[in-house]
Amino acid sequence: xxxxxxxxxxxxxxxxxxxxxxxxxxxxxxxxxxxxxxxxxxxxxxxxxxxxxxxxxxxxxxxxxxxxxxxxxxxxxxxxxxxxxxxxxxxxxxxxxxxxxxxxxxxxxxxxxxxxxxxxxxxxxxxxxxxxxxxxxxxxxxxxxxxxxxxxxxxxxxxxxxxxxxxxxxxxxxxxxxxxxxxxxxxxxxxxxxxxxxxxxxxxxxxxxxxxxxxxxxxxxxxxxxxxxxxxxxxxxxxxxxxxxxxxxxxxxxxxxxxxxxxxxxxxxxxxxxxxxxxxxxxxxxxxxxxxxxxxxxxxxxxxxxxxxxxxxxxxxxxxxxxxxxxxxxxxxxxxxxxxxxxxxxxxxxxxxxxxxxxxxxxxxxxxxxxxxxxxxxxxxxxxxxxxxxxxxxxxxxxxxxxxxxxxxxxxxxxxxxxxxxxxxxxxxxxxxxxxxxxxxxxxxxxxxxxxxxxxxxxxxxxxxxxxxxxxxxxxxxxxxxxxxxxxxxxxxxxx
Numbered sequence: 074x075x076x077x078x079x080x081x082x083x084x085x086x087x088x089x090x091x092x093x094x095x096x097x098x099x100x101x102x103x104x105x106x107x108x109x110x111x112x113x114x115x116x117x118x119x120x121x122x123x124x125x126x127x128x129x130x131x132x133x134x135x136x137x138x139x140x141x142x143x144x145x146x147x148x149x150x151x152x153x154x155x156x157x158x159x160x161x162x163x164x165x166x167x168x169x170x171x172x173x174x175x176x177x178x179x180x181x182x183x184x185x186x187x188x189x190x191x192x193x194x195x196x197x198x199x200x201x202x203x204x205x206x207x208x209x210x211x212x213x214x215x216x217x218x219x220x221x222x223x224x225x226x227x228x229x230x231x232x233x234x235x236x237x238x239x240x241x242x243x244x245x246x247x248x249x250x251x252x253x254x255x256x257x258x259x260x261x262x263x264x265x266x267x268x269x270x271x272x273x274x275x276x277x278x279x280x281x282x283x284x285x286x287x288x289x290x291x292x293x294x295x296x297x298x299x300x301x302x303x304x305x306x307x308x309x310x311x312x313x314x315x316x317x318x319x320x321x322x323x324x325x326x327x328x329x330x331x332x333x334x335x336x337x338x339x340x341x342x343x344x345x346x347x348x349x350x351x352x353x354x355x356x357x358x359x360x361x362x363x364x365x366x367x368x369x370x371x372x373x374x375x376x377x378x379x380x381x382x383x384x385x386x387x388x389x390x391x392x393x394x395x396x397x398x399x400x401x402x403x404x405x406x407x408x409x410x411x412x413x414x415x416x417x418x419x420x421x422x423x424x425x426x427x428x429x430x431x432x433x434x435x436x437x438x439x440x441x442x443x444x445x446x447x448x449x450x451x452x453x454x455x456x457x458x459x460x461x462x463x464x465x466x467x468x469x470x471x472x473x474x475x476x477x478x479x480x481x482x483x484x485x486x487x488x489x490x491x492x493x494x495x496x497x498x499x500x501x502x503x504x505x506x507x508x509x510x511x512x513x514x515x516x517x518x519x520x521x522x523x524x525x526x527x528x529x530x531x532x533x534x535x536x537x538x539x540x541x542x543x544x545x546x547x548x549x550x551x552x553x554x555x556x557x558x559x560x561x562x563x564x565x566x567x568x569x
Contacts, residue, residue, distance in 0.1 A: 100544060103414045105171060105407075106429035109244040109323045112330040112337075117251035118320060118400055119338025122313030124257045125205060125397035127349045128369055128390040130456070134306025135363035137514070138299035140277045140354055141292030145300045146307035147350065151343060153503035154311040157467055158339045159490045160474040160497040162332035165318035166488040167477075168550055169327035172411035173319040174470045176547035181473035181480070184538055187547070190469040191412045192529045196462030196522060198316065198405030200455045203442035205398040206231045207452035211366065212391045225447035232439045235399045239406065239435050242428045243323050246403060253396040260389025261345050264369050267382045268352035276358030304510035305460050310346035312463060313397070314338050315470070316404035319411075322546075332488045406434040415545035417537050457518035461511045462526075467504035471497045 110118070134143040164177040172179070172187075174194050179187030209231055210223030221227055239246045278291040286296030293299055317335050321327045353362055353372040361375065362368040367390060373383040410431040413422035426432045445455060474497040477484065490496050512519050541548060 099542070100414075103410070103423045103425055103431075104429055105322045105410075105425065105431070106243050107323060108325045109242075110247050110320055110330075111325045112333045114244075114247040114251055115317055115320055115324060115330055115334035116337045116341075117254050118247060118403070119314045119317045119334055120258065120341050121250045121254040121396040121400035122316050122404065123311055123338075123342055123397065124254055124261075124345070125208070125390075125393040126309035126312055127261055127345050128257075128393045129208065129365075129367055131306050131309040131350070132353065132362050132365060132368040134303040134309075135280065135354070135359045137295065137306065138303030139280045139292065139294035140359045141290075142295060142299035143303045143307060144350070146303035147310060147346060148307075149503060150304060150307035150311060150507065151346065153467070153500050153507065154308075154314060155339055155343075156492075156496045156500035157315060157471055157504070158335045159492070160471055160500060161315060161318055162335045163486055163488050163490040164470070164474055164477070165321060165331040165335070166328045167484060167486060168547070169318075169321035169324070169331060170411065170546040170550075171319060171322045171407045172415070172547040173316070173321070173408060174466055174473075175408065175411060175417075176550065177473045177477075178469050179547050180551045181476040182469065183551075184541065185533075186469060186473070187551075188412075188417050188530070188533045188538070190466050190473070191408060191417060192526060192533075193462045193466035193469065194316075194408050195405065195412065196525060197313075197459045197466065198401055198408060199438045199442060200445070200459040200462070201313070202398050202401045202405065202439075203445045204452035204455035204459065205394055205401065206442065206446045207450060207455075209391065209394045209398060211452075212387075212394060215367070216387060216391065225443075228443055228446045231398060232443045235395075235402060236435050236439045238399070239403060240426065240428070240430050240432055242430065243403075246399070247320075250396060250400050250403075253392050253399065257389055257393035257396050258341070258345065260386055260392065261349055263382070264373070264386045264389075265348040265352040268356035268369075268372055271357075272352070272355035273358075274355065276356075276361075277354050279358045279360045280363065281360075298513075301506070301510050302513045304507045305457070305514050308460060308463070308507060310350075311339075311342055312460065313401065313404070314342060315463075315467070316400075319404050319407040328487045402435065402439065405438045406431050409434040409438060411545075411547065414542065415548050416541040417533065420542070454515065454518050454521075457511065457515040458522045458525075461508070461519050461522040464504050464508035464511060465526075468501055468508065471501035471504060475501065 134146060138146060168176050170176050175187050175191030178190035206228045210227040213221050213227055214223040238249055280294045282289050282291060282294045288297035318331055321331060324330050353368050356372040357375055362371050365371040370383045370387050373386060374380055410423045412418045413420055422433050423431060424433055475494045478494045
């Protein structure tokens with residue numbers, strides 16, 4: 074009996090040549106624990122992806138664009154993420170599967186579009202945890218915890234402990250993530266209250282002006298080009314929130330809970346971005362924090378002795394890093410699970426344990442992330458590569474929304490994006506602008522990402538596109554659309 078078929082009185086129709094049907098029991102060995110996460114856990118997941126970016130990283134954008142440049146970049150990137158989140162809310166209600174962006178692009182842009190999107194997302198979610206593990210090591214060393222120094226033993230403990238929690242079960246993992254994220258968010262609010270007591274508008278534009286830069290002034294010390302160069306750092310306040318749909322197959326009532334969680338997550342992140350940005354720059358000045366590894370601590374204490382509040386924020390920064398590290402591991406494992414279940418990547422990677430965790434999808438990216446962290450120690454470079462992959466996926470997901478709206482206007486949409494294709498078009502244009510901006514920040518990172526992308530595409534072109542799994546949910550959804558389109562063409566020809 075052929076893979077993925079059951080015996081009936083009539084012979085089954087052959088699968089298209091590019092899709093191999095799944096074997097009996099194939100999907101039963103690749104199932105996630107359904108109904109494990111309600112809207113609150115999903116909202117916590119959305120914030121957890123991002124919250125570490127409020128504690129560090131964004132401030133480097135001050136050295137690229139100054140206060141005004143980074144402020145404008147953050148607003149534009151906030152608009153991009155808001156528009157993208159509205160588009161993803163509609164798409165996730167249409168196709169609530171673990172494939173997330175890959176599944177949306179598969180339906181709209183075909184197998185190549187699906188693979189391009191899924192691979193870009195995977196690059197983001199494999200590289201970002203590796204980078205954050207290095208930052209966790211730096212925090213552990215700076216805080217003097219247990220006398221440890223930043224290095225491979227700390228990175229290894231991070232991966233082993235937090236992957237272990239994920240292997241335990243998704244419900245337990247998301248509850249842990251929610252608690253740690255709540256601590257980090259509370260710390261940001263307390264930081265803002267403390268920092269605003271020392272707020273001075275004079276410090277916002279205290280970075281020296283580059284007189285040779287076009288359009289330079291005290292608010293744009295590096296000129297108009299500085300706005301563009303600050304795009305990747307404006308993204309740090311929101312980077313990762315788009316990963317919420319990856320929890321679709323483990324969500325309670327995903328059609329309703331995913332759009333709700335995306336909207337609330339984005340609202341929380343916007344509030345935290347505004348508070349953190351103004352409180353930190355206003356308390357100590359943009360020049361003082363523009364290259365600081367822990368800008369919130371510097372904003373509170375400057376060059377003076379640590380205070381009770383600065384120590385608390387320092388420890389909370391570690392909690393924020395843990396929350397993002399933990400949740401990004403989750404996102405990477407689900408994207409890898411969906412791609413391998415559908416045959417885009419080796420199928421064995423999608424096998425799940427008795428507790429319905431994709432154990433190889435957790436262990437193998439974890440091993441790769443640990444190896445990269447231990448061998449390079451360059452967290453900034455890896456984050457830049459992750460940002461490059463993210464911007465590609467944003468453009469393709471926004472394009473998927475546009476294509477589906479125009480090609481399939483009658484598709485059932487339980488949630489509809491406000492503004493329709495205008496909203497997703499704004500996200501598309503801004504995502505392409507952010508993609509180009511990554512070359513202004515780190516050309517080597519962009520080139521490395523392109524090389525990795527090229528290797529993955531070669532694997533898909535030569536092998537995996539000929540061995541896709543027809544019964545994977547994302548592939549079945551796309552096949553249904555193809556069948557409906559063919560029937561429509563036949564009807565039109567019959568009328569002719």
